[in-house]
Amino acid sequence: MTNFTGKDIERKLKILIVGLGGIGSQLTDLVVPALSIGHVSVELYLMDDDNVELHNIGHQKYQHHEIGQSKVSSLYERYSIYQNVKIIPIEEKLTENTQLEMYDIIVVSVDRDNPRKIVHSSGKAWVDLRCQGDGWMMLDSDTDSNIVCSFPKNEQPVSCQLVGAIDEGNIQFGFAAVAAIGAQWVLQKIRMSHGVTTKVPRFSMGYLTHGEMRFSLGGLKSE
Structure with a gap:
């Protein structure tokens, strides 16, 4: 479990979202307004x-007039108009661990394994959000490492x-489901950093159509 200290309470937390596709852009749309009305x-x-x-356009938080712009x-x-949240754009890929040194909380919502591995080995509080079709999966820095390593x-x-x-x-909405889980995780991690006793979502996976899946290293079962 990642522990926050008194120094974290005294300064602004630095939160990084890696990947701004269906999951990352949706999560940004959930988190920024929520943070803007808080006290952090x-x-x-x-x-x-x-x-x-x-x-x-059909499944990411972008509009037609933004086609051609960087995400x-x-x-x-x-989102830069919102109070309490300073937005800093970084137009680059995540390719090495040194890019993560300054952050306290990291969200990785990408479609490739290498950036995920970099985040997993960062020693930071992280959440890894994935989806395909109406299926979704959420892993975090407190998930058993054997589970994290078991996926293709x-x-x-x-x-x-x-x-x-x-x-x-035929847009599928697994991205929206896991973005909501990720947004809940991020906000509760922020509250934890300010001394609030609370809980975050834990490792989970499932399908909007078939329900949540129970996972063991021996296989998957639907609820």
């Missing part, structure tokens, strides 16, 4: 090197939408 000020860093494309600049322009690795990008779903207008 944070710095929220948004990291992604992609531009907004037409096929993003970080689009979200910065939208994605060396190539894997879309959160099933093949053909965007063209057919």
